[in-house]
Amino acid sequence: MMDYTVYRKDRPPSTNNLSYGGVLVAITTNLLSEEIRDLQTDSESIWVQINMTNVRKLIVGSYYRPPSDNGTSIEQLKTSLDRINxxxxxxxxxxxxxxxxxxxWDIPCTIPSKPxxxxxxxxxxxxxxxxxxxIVKKPTRGDRTLDLILTNIPSIVNKVETMPPIGNADHDIVYAECALSLKRNKKITRKTN
Incomplete structure (x- = not known):
């Protein structure tokens, strides 16, 4: 069984004090990772850095845009991406x-006369x-692709597919495999007498 370091940003309670929702990134404890607080905004997003074996850093983000958003959430996402050097x-x-x-997403362009x-x-x-x-080319809810994976190096992606939702969820699961060389945590061996 694997252990994970969980990075999360919970949605604030609603006006009737109900709490639900938020975003989460779970990284196996075998990898060196840390939250990137400099990328945080008021959007529902979380950002984590994972050390790679070369000079690159892997930045993993999880984002949710509420359907009621008028553009503020997307603008805050842009702010986070702008902050990545x-x-x-x-x-x-x-x-x-x-x-x-x-x-x-085949072109990519907007579909005319849609809201x-x-x-x-x-x-x-x-x-x-x-x-x-x-990189997600199949619909994830009905006939629309709402759940996306964005990357600046698409050549690392070996496989992307969708799977049926779990439980009462109304979105398909997006599964992706990437070829990355990541630094592992070194286990310290201690002798006891």
């Missing part, structure tokens, strides 16, 4: 529920500005 040779993998399902086109264009602009590629 492009000269730091970072590999970025960002996944989450973006709740923007009117994009044709919230400006928000969809805003997301596409952020993806282009940060040299990211969206």
């Amino acid at each position: 492009q000269n730091a040779k970072s590999t970025i993998i960002l996944g989450g529920d973006f709740n923007l399902g009117h994009i044709n 919230d086109i400006k928000l969809h264009e805003q997301l596409l602009n952020i993806i282009n500005e940060h040299s990211l590629e969206q």
Whole structure:
């Protein structure tokens, strides 16, 4: 059984004091990882750095955009991505529920005469500005692709597929395999007499 270091950002309680939701990244304790607090904004996102065996750093993010967002959450996501030093040779993998399902990811471009086109264009602009590629090509809820994985190095991705939801969830699960060489925690061996 593996142990994990869990990094999470819980959603604040609602007006009737109910708490539910948030984002989470779980990293096996075999890997060196730490939360990147400098990338935090008011958006529902969490960012973690994992050390790789070369000079690169792997930055993993989890993001949720509420359907009621008027663009503030996407702008805060842009702020986080802007804070990543492009000269730091970072590999970025960002996944989450973006709740923007009117994009044709084969092209990529917005689907005309659909709602919230400006928000969809805003997301596409952020993806282009940060040299990211969206790698989920199948719908994740009905006929729309709401759950995305963005990366600046798509060549590391070996496999992406969707699987049926668990329990009462209404989104498919996105599964991705990436070829990365990550630094492992060294186990300290101690002798006792």
